[in-house]
Amino acid sequence: xxxxxxxxxxxxxxxxxITPAVTDALKDSTDIVGYSKYIERVKDAxxxxxxxxxxxxxxxxxxxxxxxxLQGKKVVVVSSGDPGVFAMASxxxxxxxxxxxxxxDLPVVVLPGITALLAASARLGAPIGxxxxxxxxxxxxxxxxxxxSRVIAAAKADFVIAFYNPRSKSRKNQLSEIYDVLxxxxxxxxxxxYANSVSTDIRNTGYIYTPRYSGVEKN
Amino acid sequence: xxxxxxxxxxxxxxxxxITPAVTDALKDSTDIVGYSKYIERVKDAxxxxxxxxxxxxxxxxxxxxxxxxLQGKKVVVVSSGDPGVFAMASxxxxxxxxxxxxxxDLPVVVLPGITALLAASARLGAPIGxxxxxxxxxxxxxxxxxxxSRVIAAAKADFVIAFYNPRSKSRKNQLSEIYDVLxxxxxxxxxxxYANSVSTDIRNTGYIYTPRYSGVEKN
Numbered sequence: 001x002x003x004x005x006x007x008x009x010x011x012x013x014x015x016x017x018i019t020p021a022v023t024d025a026l027k028d029s030t031d032i033v034g035y036s037k038y039i040e041r042v043k044d045a046x047x048x049x050x051x052x053x054x055x056x057x058x059x060x061x062x063x064x065x066x067x068x069x070l071q072g073k074k075v076v077v078v079s080s081g082d083p084g085v086f087a088m089a090s091x092x093x094x095x096x097x098x099x100x101x102x103x104x105d106l107p108v109v110v111l112p113g114i115t116a117l118l119a120a121s122a123r124l125g126a127p128i129g130x131x132x133x134x135x136x137x138x139x140x141x142x143x144x145x146x147x148x149s150r151v152i153a154a155a156k157a158d159f160v161i162a163f164y165n166p167r168s169k170s171r172k173n174q175l176s177e178i179y180d181v182l183x184x185x186x187x188x189x190x191x192x193x194y195a196n197s198v199s200t201d202i203r204n205t206g207y208i209y210t211p212r213y214s215g216v217e218k219n
Numbered sequence: 220x221x222x223x224x225x226x227x228x229x230x231x232x233x234x235x236x237i238t239p240a241v242t243d244a245l246k247d248s249t250d251i252v253g254y255s256k257y258i259e260r261v262k263d264a265x266x267x268x269x270x271x272x273x274x275x276x277x278x279x280x281x282x283x284x285x286x287x288x289l290q291g292k293k294v295v296v297v298s299s300g301d302p303g304v305f306a307m308a309s310x311x312x313x314x315x316x317x318x319x320x321x322x323x324d325l326p327v328v329v330l331p332g333i334t335a336l337l338a339a340s341a342r343l344g345a346p347i348g349x350x351x352x353x354x355x356x357x358x359x360x361x362x363x364x365x366x367x368s369r370v371i372a373a374a375k376a377d378f379v380i381a382f383y384n385p386r387s388k389s390r391k392n393q394l395s396e397i398y399d400v401l402x403x404x405x406x407x408x409x410x411x412x413y414a415n416s417v418s419t420d421i422r423n424t425g426y427i428y429t430p431r432y433s434g435v436e437k438n
Binding site: 014 | 228230233234235236237238239240243301302303304305306308309311312327329330331332333334337338340341342344345346347348349350351352353354355360361365366368369371372373375376377378
């Protein structure tokens with residue numbers, strides 16, 4: 001049997017924000033690979049082999065997924081949000097590329113998901129109705145200088161800016177450095193909004209802030 | 220009966236990329252408002268009143284939706300992709316704001332959708348694994364100078380850049396002007412990809428280009 005590898009986005013958390021394409025891919029799979037926290041979200045699926053792993057082990061996870069698929073398994077790799085936005089798609093294609101695996105050997109399918117930015121925006125009203133930038137504050141894969149220069153460019157050009165991965169155990173002070181950059185380069189009326197658990201009770205709560213954004217927590 | 224107003228994203232085209240949250244909202248509605256092309260996509264729904272209109276009539280559409288909801292209708296406004304990304308959410312909140320309609324008078328709910336960028340990325344592999352910008356090339360709502368300065372800033376800071384609304388009947392020459400800006404400000408190995416109909420047969424086709432992007436149509 002020919003295996004398959006599908007990288008799917010589970011969206012921000014609410015089950016009703018998982019697309020039917022992803023639900024079908026999970027149903028059709030034999031093996032589900034992912035960060036243990038995301039595997040938790042699909043554990044209801046019965047008769048599947050689950051392969052949970054730690055957050056940082058992207059490349060190991062990619063190799064495991066590819067090997068399972070090459071062995072004939074129908075593998076689904078789960079990401080939170082969208083798999084292309086600072087998530088598993090990059091790691092998988094990096095390994096596919098490095099191992100010179102052709103599309104005939106292993107077709108890889110990516111199924112998009114609702115990334116946190118879209119869910120957060122929905123709860124806020126319409127904050128990204130104009131041009132916006134999405135920046136990963138993790139500097140695991142790029143230098144801090146590049147990161148900072150991008151924040152400056154985005155602030156000066158008056159983009160709405162969404163930051164992903166603002167803080168972690170090993171990156172405690174970077175966010176305040178970014179605030180300094182923003183203070184220097186943004187207009188004084190720039191609003192800062194902190195969003196988490198953006199899809200809880202999404203259908204009933206409506207937008208969180210008034211269109212004028214009064215009451216928004218400011219930096 | 221108290222009305223409601225829900226602004227939903229239908230995703231890029233494939234029915235299997237419409238979230239269950241949106242499907243439920245459509246089922247629960249009495250009235251569906253939107254650009255006629257998007258209304259076409261939900262016309263199967265029976266027993267609903269449909270209110271199609273032309274593409275450019277965002278504010279009229281917003282006013283109609285709000286009025287219907289204030290009359291007690293359960294109104295769903297349909298957008299393609301995500302309603303917050305250069306779509307109907309902005310127009311609705313603009314009118315809600317102008318008319319000083321409070322959240323108690325009319326709860327407005329926004330339900331996110333798969334925006335074209337995410338669907339295109341999924342088909343391409345992992346092009347937005349790093350920082351990216353999303354720029355609306357329509358200058359209906361901002362000056363051409365602001366638009367150009369943003370493209371320059373994004374190119375210089377080496378963001379991946381996604382352009383929406385690249386061309387229209389009334390904007391025929393702007394795209395080539397943007398190409399000039401990109402030629403001046405991007406590294407020479409910058410890849411340009413044209414994407415449309417990004418969700419056709421999404422589960423079976425897999426990614427379109429190899430991870431090395433060989434064979435990609437270059438500008």
